[in-house]
Amino acid sequence: MTTLARRLGVDLSPPRPAAELLLAALAGRSMLLVLDNLEHLPSFDGVIAQILREAPGVRVLATSRRRLVVPGQVVVVVEGLAxxxxxxxxxxxxxxxxxxxxxxxxxxxxxxxxxxxxxxxxxxxxxxxxxxxxxxxxxxxxxxxxxxxxxxxxxxxxxxxxxxxTVFETSWRLLDPARRAALAALSVFGGGCTLRAALEVAGVGPEVLVDLVDHSVLQLTSSGRYTLHPVIQHLAAAHVEDPGVGERHARHYARLLEGHAGALQDGSDDEVVRVLGVEMDNVRLAWRVSGQPRFLDHYWTLCLRLRLYEESVAVVGEYLDGLSGDAGSRARLLRMAAVSSHQLARERAAARLACAALETLGGSLPATRAGLVAALLGAATCQVAHRLLPVTAARRLLPGSRAGGVEEAEVAQVLTLLARLAYHRQDLPVMLVTSLRQLNAADRGGDRALCAESYANFATIARLAGRHRLAARYGGLADRALSGVEHPDEAVHRAWLARGIDLLHAGRFEDARRSFVRGRSRTIDPRVAESCSGMLAETALWQGKFAVAAVGYAQTEELAVARVGDDIGRHWCLTGRAEALLRLDGVPVERVRELLVAARASHERRRTHAREIGLRDSPAGRTIQELRLLAIEARLDPARAPVVLAEALVLAGRLPVVQPGMLECWTGLAEVLWEAGRDRGVACVLLGHLSRYAARNPGAGARIGWALALVRAVSGGRRQALRAAERAVVAAERLAAPYDRRRAESLVRALG
Known part of the structure; x- marks a missing residue:
């Protein structure tokens, strides 16, 4: 007070208190009084209030790290520099x-x-x-x-x-012991916290948080979260004396994750991603203290929802390194790591981890062709026994039967992942072995959702192998099992995906579309959602809805890029878009050429960077993609058609039995042959490929039907070509495919 009076030139010689003399001197004056660094002078707040009350012409501009206790003040928070x-x-x-x-x-x-x-x-x-x-x-x-x-x-x-x-210690000394303890406790949070979390972990009442905010050591953001400046957080952490603060923090976030467990498993619930996404730093910190398997499950799932695939791999891997015993838990973690690697398109790592999980559970995947044949026969025998014999007798024939369904469920989960990986490689023998073994494991375990998935998987593989009656039987089993699942989980979503693929190839397009929509709607597995999206585009392509297909492929392409963060996942969708746009009138040729160039660049990057990225594209997969690109190239450049056709048919000789995405390729090659001229030798070879493809894919009957008519016409069999075109009309009517009906009818008129 005396210092301020002297600075203002107040005469302090009269025998009166300095405050009284200061107020008397200021009473009639108009001025701005600037006071700096008042945080350490809380007793001066009353003096400022008295000055403002008794000297109405005076205005005070004060700086302080502590909010002053002065009625009517206007507070301007000084933020950090932009x-x-x-x-x-x-x-x-x-x-x-x-x-x-x-x-x-x-x-x-x-x-x-x-x-x-x-x-x-x-x-x-x-x-x-x-x-x-x-x-x-x-x-x-x-x-x-x-x-x-x-x-x-x-x-x-x-x-x-x-x-x-030094700066921090000044503010620290202004706090009482309770506030100091609270500030130290709050330093345990990462990325801020909610009011509820702050009160629970710090163990204080709201008034303490208010005081910390007023002392500028704690901030309340516009989003309603409390945060500490990084410097304050670091310095306050050195003062933590309560050994239980880390445990309280971990328990709070364990309860938070558990409370949202159901929503985390529902891919349609975006709110849980918003709520938990801002807490990710706290979840990471809490995990280091918790280390509980249930916490890890939620943490891993949240990583998938937030597309933090690298982190999901790392956290599971670290936990695995310190885990001993309990084969079931270890296998489950290996499978989780495999799923995360699968998201990153690291198929080699995913397959290695999935095989390790299977071996942990006492099984293995044969490495030789003879071993696969033996495994296939053994698994098929067990499945036949289960279907034909009484349950108790069948169970005696099922090898590896374990007590309890939990471990069998894990076996089924691992096998379905291996089957998916084999599908991406177009490896039919491995698909059959893993699918049959999954069937047996699911039957032993008794989980309805896993049974539904195993039936759907086997129905799809049987369809692709050309065993349509078997596919229909297991497809029906899958439908009945799915109808009895009350609470859909990831196995159900995968089942809808597999079911849709079977229905598409069977020609039940609308049923397939509904199945893909259901599989995509709530899954938390990005690869499943992406696959469903891509298959919806494929379904539209088979139906002849090419504009819808082009949009669907573009949307799937965006999902793939977002998942992998690279263009390596775009090749399939770019090719599909180009094929769809070639069927639409008015699309500039250059636009299709741009897609072809981009698709070839993505395909080439997958080949050259396979080891670096961890991809495991099979020779069959590369052949299919190259053949599709060649077909598009031939359709765009008729002058090169003979050369491209010859090259394409050489590649076609290396195709596997399973040929996903080849409908437009085969049809396009038939059209190129029709336009290029009368090469009967090429026509005969192409005729064989088309016939085999049609036999395995009833849903392709209409389009492959009129493509067969084109090829037969080139080979000189005009009457056979006419019959093929007429059968294509019938197939198009059965499949409700207007585009293919128009094409087939035009051929009937031309050949009749």
């Missing part, structure tokens, strides 16, 4: 600390440093000063994870600004 100003300040101070500092070369590092410091001017100045002894790159790296470097004392105009520790 990025441009913060970076300019850093550069200015950096040039003083190290005159040769290259601001342009170090620009990205400067931005990272300023962001890590939240734009706090003093922290920025101290950090820039450290360049006298610490390289900029190291400084940026360290401050990104630990602001402790700013605690080192350096030159300063005022001693209280020599380090951030």
């Amino acid at each position: 990025a441009p100003a913060a970076e300019a300040l850093f550069v200015a101070r950096a040039l003083k600390a190290r005159p040769g500092f290259d601001a342009e070369r170090e620009g990205s590092l400067v931005a990272a440093i300023c962001a890590a410091l939240g734009g706090l001017p003093l922290a920025i100045e101290l950090a820039a000063g450290l360049l006298r002894a610490v390289p900029c790159a190291d400084l940026a790296e360290r401050l990104g994870v630990d602001t402790g470097l700013l605690c080192a004392a350096g030159p300063a105009v005022r001693s209280r600004h020599a380090s951030m520790r």
